[in-house]
Amino acid sequence: MTTIRLATDKDNPQILKISKDLNLYYPTLSLTDFWVAEKGQKIIGMAQLATYGKIAFLSSVGVVKTEQSHGIAKELISKALATTDKDTYLYTVIPDFFKKFGFETTQEKPADLPSKGRYICEECFSYKCVTMIKHAA
Numbered sequence: 001m002t003t004i005r006l007a008t009d010k011d012n013p014q015i016l017k018i019s020k021d022l023n024l025y026y027p028t029l030s031l032t033d034f035w036v037a038e039k040g041q042k043i044i045g046m047a048q049l050a051t052y053g054k055i056a057f058l059s060s061v062g063v064v065k066t067e068q069s070h071g072i073a074k075e076l077i078s079k080a081l082a083t084t085d086k087d088t089y090l091y092t093v094i095p096d097f098f099k100k101f102g103f104e105t106t107q108e109k110p111a112d113l114p115s116k117g118r119y120i121c122e123e124c125f126s127y128k129c130v131t132m133i134k135h136a137a
Contacts, residue, residue, distance in 0.1 A: 002044070002072060004079045007034035014043035022062040029060070035080045037063065037072045045072045049080040049088070053112030056088040077101055087136050089113055093128040103132040 007015060012031045019025040030050075037045035045063035049056055058080065063072045081088060081101065087110075092098055095105055109131065116129065 001039070002075070003038045004035060004075050005038065007031075007036045007043075007046070011036055011043055015046050018043065018046055018062055018064060019060060021064070024060050024062050034060070035076050037067075037076055039067070045076055047073070047076040047080050049084065051084070051086065052114060054086060055110055055112045056084040056086040057114060058088055058090040073097075074100075081134065085136050088134045090132050091116055091129055092132060093130075095130050095132060098132055101134060103134045105130045106133045107131070108133060 011034070015031055015034055015036065016025070016029075019029060033048050033050040035047045035049065036043045044067045046060060047058065047062075048060040049058050051057075058077070061073055061077060063070075063076075078101070088103075089106075089110075090098060090103065095103070113131075
């Protein structure tokens, strides 16, 4: 059985390992505001939902390869999004995946939105990377 919960400090080594294994790591990665999927005593997935002023920002969504295609990312994203009443932004190279959760591409860049440079998006298929928003309900 998989449990979705807020991460604790003891989860940080596993979050860091998964982020590196899935190429989601970047030097300024903060190990705060993570949701994790736990199976047994092992973290098998993660998603970070941070608040920046008037917006929320979803990032670092990933599931270990052996557990992919079982709906774990969907559970993580749904649980995290249920905790915010703010418009939620993200940067992604897989917009079709996030459209399933109500995200849409946008050119809107509010002042509180962290820059793509922070996430090293310029080095990661920048020509494919889009900004998406899910408006608060």
